Amino acid sequence: xxxxxxxxxxxxxxxxxxxxxxxxxxxxxxxxxxxxxxxxxxxxxxxxxxxxxxxxxxxxxxxxxxxxxxxxxxxxxxxxxxxxxxxxxxxxxxxxxxxxxxxxxxxxxxxxxxxxxxxxxxxxxxxxxxxxxxxxxxxxxxxxxxxxxxxxxxxxxxxxxxxxxxxxxxxxxxxxxxxxxxxxxxxxxxxxxxxxxxxxxxxxxxxxxxxxxxxxxxxxxxxxxxxxxxxxxxxxxxxxxxxxxxxxxxxxxxxxxxxxxxxxxxxxxxxxxxxxxxxxxxxxxxxxxxxxxxxxxxxxxxxxxxxxxxxxxxxxxxxxxxxxxxxxxxxxxxxxxxxxxxxxxxxxxxxxxxxxxxxxxxxxxxxxxxxxxxxxxxxxxxxxxxxxxxxxxxxxxxxxxxxxxxxxxxxxxxxxxxxxxxxxxxxxxxxxxxxxxxxxxxxxxxxxxxxxxxxxxxxxxxxxxxxxxxxxxxxxxxxxxxxxxxxxxxxxxxxxxxxxxxxxxxxxxxxxxxxxxxxxxxxxxxxxx
Numbered sequence: 001x002x003x004x005x006x007x008x009x010x011x012x013x014x015x016x017x018x019x020x021x022x023x024x025x026x027x028x029x030x031x032x033x034x035x036x037x038x039x040x041x042x043x044x045x046x047x048x049x050x051x052x053x054x055x056x057x058x059x060x061x062x063x064x065x066x067x068x069x070x071x072x073x074x075x076x077x078x079x080x081x082x083x084x085x086x087x088x089x090x091x092x093x094x095x096x097x098x099x100x101x102x103x104x105x106x107x108x109x110x111x112x113x114x115x116x117x118x119x120x121x122x123x124x125x126x127x128x129x130x131x132x133x134x135x136x137x138x139x140x141x142x143x144x145x146x147x148x149x150x151x152x153x154x155x156x157x158x159x160x161x162x163x164x165x166x167x168x169x170x171x172x173x174x175x176x177x178x179x180x181x182x183x184x185x186x187x188x189x190x191x192x193x194x195x196x197x198x199x200x201x202x203x204x205x206x207x208x209x210x211x212x213x214x215x216x217x218x219x220x221x222x223x224x225x226x227x228x229x230x231x232x233x234x235x236x237x238x239x240x241x242x243x244x245x246x247x248x249x250x251x252x253x254x255x256x257x258x259x260x261x262x263x264x265x266x267x268x269x270x271x272x273x274x275x276x277x278x279x280x281x282x283x284x285x286x287x288x289x290x291x292x293x294x295x296x297x298x299x300x301x302x303x304x305x306x307x308x309x310x311x312x313x314x315x316x317x318x319x320x321x322x323x324x325x326x327x328x329x330x331x332x333x334x335x336x337x338x339x340x341x342x343x344x345x346x347x348x349x350x351x352x353x354x355x356x357x358x359x360x361x362x363x364x365x366x367x368x369x370x371x372x373x374x375x376x377x378x379x380x381x382x383x384x385x386x387x388x389x390x391x392x393x394x395x396x397x398x399x400x401x402x403x404x405x406x407x408x409x410x411x412x413x414x415x416x417x418x419x420x421x422x423x424x425x426x427x428x429x430x431x432x433x434x435x436x437x438x439x440x441x442x443x444x445x446x447x448x449x450x451x452x453x454x455x456x457x458x459x460x461x462x463x464x465x466x467x468x469x470x471x472x473x474x475x476x477x478x479x480x481x482x483x484x485x486x487x488x489x490x491x492x493x494x495x496x497x498x499x500x501x502x503x504x505x506x507x508x509x510x511x512x513x514x515x516x517x518x519x520x521x522x523x524x525x526x527x528x529x
Contacts (some may be wrong), residue, residue: 169472
C-alpha cells in the first residue's frame with residue numbers, strides 16, 4: 001500500500017487501462033474490486049482521501065431498509081437484504097447483527113410493526129439475522145434502560161446489520177490492491193480525453209501531493225464520484241442537466257449512557273415523516289438522521305441549526321434523559337447523491353426519492369453510476385462493470401465478488417475495544433507494539449487507540465494527513481472531537497517520524513485538523529485551557 005508505487009503505475013504512459021474508476025467512496029472502491037478480480041487492468045483515482053465524503057458519514061447500518069418496505073419498494077428491500085447477507089459473510093469482522101427495538105406507545109403499533117417486520121424477515125429468507133418479535137414493556141426497558149417509559153406499552157424487536165463505514169472502505173481499498181488494482185488518493189481528474197470520434201479514451205489527472213499531471217489511457221472510464229458526478233459529466237457534456245441533487249443527513253454522537261444498553265432504538269415516524277435511529281457504535285451512540293434538501297455539494301458539509309435541534313428534540317421525546325448541546329461529542333453531516341427529480345415535479349421531498357442506483361451512459365461512452373447506499377455497494381459494482389464491458393469492447397468475464405473475502409476477514413472478533421476493526425491485521429499491529437514498546441501506549445484515556453495504529457495507517461492504509469488518520473482510520477473525530485483535537489499533535493509527530501516530514505509540516509497539520517474538528521463540535525473547544 002505504498003502510495004509512491006501506485007503513482008509510478010499511474011505515471012507509466014505505456015499502460016492502457018481497461019478501467020479507470022474515478023471516485024474512492026463505496027461505489028468506486030466496489031467497482032475497482034469487481035473489475036480487478038475479473039482480471040482487468042484497473043486504476044482508481046480519488047480527489048481527496050478514500051471515503052472522505054458521503055461514505056464515511058452514514059448511520060453505520062447495513063440494512064434492507066424498513067422505510068423502503070413501508071414505501072412499497074419491495075425489490076430494493078430484497079436486493080438490500082441479499083447484499084446485507086453477503087456483506088456480513090465476506091467481512092464478518094466489520095459487519096455484525098444489531099438488535100433494534102421500536103417502542104410502542106399506541107395500542108395498534110405492536111401488531112402493526114410485528115406484521116410489517118415479519119414480512120421483512122421473510123424477504124431476508126435464509127440470510128435473516130434473527131426473528132422479529134413483540135415484546136413486553138418490562139423486556140423493552142431491560143434492553144434499553146433509558147427509553148422513555150411514560151405511555152410505553154411494549155415494543156417490537158427486529159434485527160439488522162451494523163458496521164464501520166470508512167473502515168470498510170479502507171479494507172475495500174486493500175482488497176482492490178490485492179486483486180491487482182492501482183489505487184491512489186489526492187489525485188484529481190482535470191480533464192477527459194476523447195479520440196477523433198468523440199469517444200472517451202482516458203483521463204488527465206493531477207497529483208495534489210507530487211504536483212504533477214499524468215495522462216491515463218483507458219478503454220472505460222467509470223464516474224463513481226458520488227455527490228460530484230455532475231462535475232465530471234459536465235466535463236464531458238457541459239450542456240447536460242444535473243442528474244443528482246444534494247440531500248443532507250446529520251448525525252449527533254453522544255455517550256452510550258443515553259441508551260443504557262447494547263440494543264439500538266428505532267423511531268418509525270418522526271415529526272417530518274422520517275425514521276430516526278439511536279445506534280450503539282464503538283462505545284458511543286449515533287443519533288440521526290435528517291433529510292434536508294441543499295443547493296450545493298461540498299467535501300465538508302456543516303450541520304444546520306434546525307437539523308441539530310430536530311435530532312435533540314426528537315431523541316428527547318423517546319429517551320428518559322434529553323440530550324443537550326453540551327452532551328454532543330461529535331456532530332457530522334453527509335450529503336446523499338439522490339437522483340434529481342424530473343422537471344416539473346415536486347423535488348422537495350427528498351426522503352421519497354428512491355435509493356436505488358442509476359447508471360447513465362453518455363454519448364461519449366462515459367459511464368456514470370449514482371444513487372444507491374452502502375449496503376448495496378457490491379451489487380452496484382457488479383451492475384456497472386457488466387454494463388461497461390461492451391462499451392470498452394472488453395471480454396465477458398463473470399463477477400466473482402459474491403464469495404470474495406474482504407481484506408481483514410476474521411470470524412468471531414472481540415468487539416470490546418476498537419481493535420476488532422482490523423480483523424486479521426491486528427496481529428501485525430500487536431507485533432509493531434512489541435518491536436517498539438513506545439507505540440503500545442494509549443494516545444488518550446478516552447480511546448483505545450495506540451501509536452502503532454497511526455504507523456499502520458501510514459504504512460498499510462495510505463493515510464497522508466492527520467485528518468485521514470483521526471477521521472477515517474481511527475474514527476476519533478466522529479466519536480469524540482475534543483479528544484481527537486487533544487491527540488492531534490502526537491499523531492502528527494508519529495506520522496512525521498514515519499514519513500520524514502519536518503516540524504513545519506507537523507504544525508500545519510495540527511492547525512488544519514484543529515480548525516476542521518471544531519466544526520464537529522456544538523460547543524467550541526480550546527485545548528490549551
